[in-house]
Amino acid sequence: MGIVVQKFGGSSVADAQKIRDCATHVLDAIRDGDRVVVVVSAMGDSTDDLLKLVSGVSARPDKRELDQLLATGELVSVALVAMTLQSLGQPARSLTGGQAGILTDDAFGRAGILNIDDRALLALLDAGIVPVVAGFQGVTAGGEVTTLGRGGSDTTAVALAAKLGARCEILKDVDGVYTADPRIVPGAQRLSTVTYDEMLEAAALGSQVIHPRAVELAKKFNDTLSVKHSHEPQRGGTLIVGESGSSTGRVVSSVVLKRGVCRVSIRGLADRAGIQSEVFQPLAMARVPIDDIIQEEDGPGTINLTFTLDKNDAAEASGVVHAVAGKIGVQAVRIDGGLATVSAVGSGMRYTPGVAARMFAALGDAGVRIENISTSEIRISIVVAEGDAQRTTACIHDAFGLNAPAPVTSPTIHVRADGMGTRPA
Secondary structure (H helix, E strand, O other), X not given: OOEEEEEEOHHHHOXXXXXXXXXXXHHHHHHOOOEXXXXXXXXXXXXXXXHHHHHOOOOOOOHHHHHHHHOHHHHHHHHXXXXXXXXXXXXXXXXXXXXXXXXXXXXXXXXXXXXXXXXXXXXXXXXXXXXXXXXXXXXXXXXXXXEOOOOHHHHHHHHHHHHHOXXXXXXXXXXXXXXXXXXXXXXXXXXXEEXXXXXXXXXXXXXXXXXXXXXXXXXXXXXXXXXXXOOOHHHOOEEEEOHHHOOOOOOOOEEEEEEEEEEEEEEEEEOOOOHHHHHHHHHXXXXXXXXXXXXXXXXXXXXXXXXXXXXHHHXXXXXXXXXXXXXXXXXXXXXXXXXXXXXXXXXXXXXXXXXXXXXXXXXXXXXXXXXXXXXXXXXXXXXXEHHHHHXXXXXXXXXXXXXXXXXXXXXXXXXXXXXXXEOXX
């Protein structure tokens, strides 16, 4: 019997009926001969509700205490899912991350998984009991509760699948990975396959389908990973594959929009060896995640450094950067908000010339002003004003022919009184 790890997102377990639908999906897999490990996120907006409570008591909450609080959201979910499975005749047991054997470092709020002791999980599976594991969390060697960061339940699921030699299904309220967010680009299409590298770039750039660390783990261990609709899995889904498993021939697979971007510009740094480390090492020590970095000459002996990050990290980054600036001496520090990053992602960029020209020509025709440009081997990212974000996304999506084809309609036939049909001229 094979093992499958099924991860259900928060919106998929938002109420009792949805939980029952998820439990039915688990039972279907068991009837098909699989042994199932379930990973569950907090219900609906539970995590956001907890954060609202925090804002009422503390402007800068202690990170350890914040993890203690946020970890409770998943505990509600796993207990309810286990109870539901039991009510349907399937033995099940809810487990915290620690009870499931997930050992992490002590980076509260962004903990990394160090190891998984799978003995408890295997014992339950051997006894015919479905383990229902709280995603998003683990425990340190000293017994401290930690969380893995937003979206960390995906990481939990993929890590468990890698340890157990299982395939992994990410079950959400969407039926797969799309060429763009359908709420922004109505013509977006579902992709039947996407490569690990494409998914990793998209996830890191702001796509909320799968957490970036989950994709990294899946690629490292070559996990069988798929994204499906939690209540309608028959709708197809998307399979995430290695480069050799993709034969689509497409140049761009998706266009990703990330709102809420801030840009930090440091002007007039001394152009000497190690100056970059003096800026970014303190940011790393403060565990501030950085997106794109651009360096340019500012004149004889000086450079400018510009980088982007999420607006939620801007306040902490500002304090660190201004402290560094005071020590090393710079001309100016500027922090701009109200920005968005729009990225074209595709493995085909590696082999296809003219991708950038095609993209920038379309944006020029649309009158989009570009603030910054950065690239990797398989993506081109631009920073634009947040007010231009939606039309920029749609423009790039259209430029690479990613819109779904318009439905073919038959010509109107007018029926005469004698019953004969006529086509309009």
